[in-house]
Amino acid sequence: DAKTTQPNSMESNEEEPVHLPCNHSTISGTDYIHWYRQLPSQGPEYVIHGLTSNVNNRMASLAIAEDRKSSTLILHRATLRDAAVYYCILHYKFYFGSGTKLNVKP
């Protein structure tokens, strides 16, 4: 299974942009990049996914490197509600690593 590497934790100030990185150097040509988040005491929540092109939706943007070996989830204006663990996932069986715990300071 293709694995991902994410920082264990990151901190952001409220209403500032947040860039959450993910490295996936062993990604295959058909692997989609998915991002999920898990708020405290809740189930994982779909955020965004993409293959090659950058993607935008109402929750976030996904920037994918040209070689696809890394990607960045962008929260344009972090809110306190965005404090969660963010997972970058490649395989459709959704191997969840440890993710990045995002702390948002007021």
Next chain:
Amino acid sequence: EPEVTQTPSHQVTQMGQEVILRCVPISNHLYFYWYRQILGQKVEFLVSFYNNEISEKSEIFDDQFSVERPDGSNFTLKIRSTKLEDSAMYFCASSTERGPVYGQFFGPGTRLTVL
């Protein structure tokens, strides 16, 4: 907005007892999944289900586990003889299609406590 629901939210059982965890996936979804998360640990894939059959399962999903779609709406996970180490949050998920193109939508989970 449609969502996956799970019942009960918390289940307490004695070791060796059978438990059934219930899920109602999003109505037009065709693929169903169970995951578990032991407290403080990673989310782990258990099984995927499509067209009334298991399509994939992990090493965790041994003979003590079974899944069923007894009617057009429910999707259940049965643990035949619970062990202490089965204590975890169990999440159901569903998707419109299988594969990496489509996102999965998760329920709020059932917390299983085995005493």
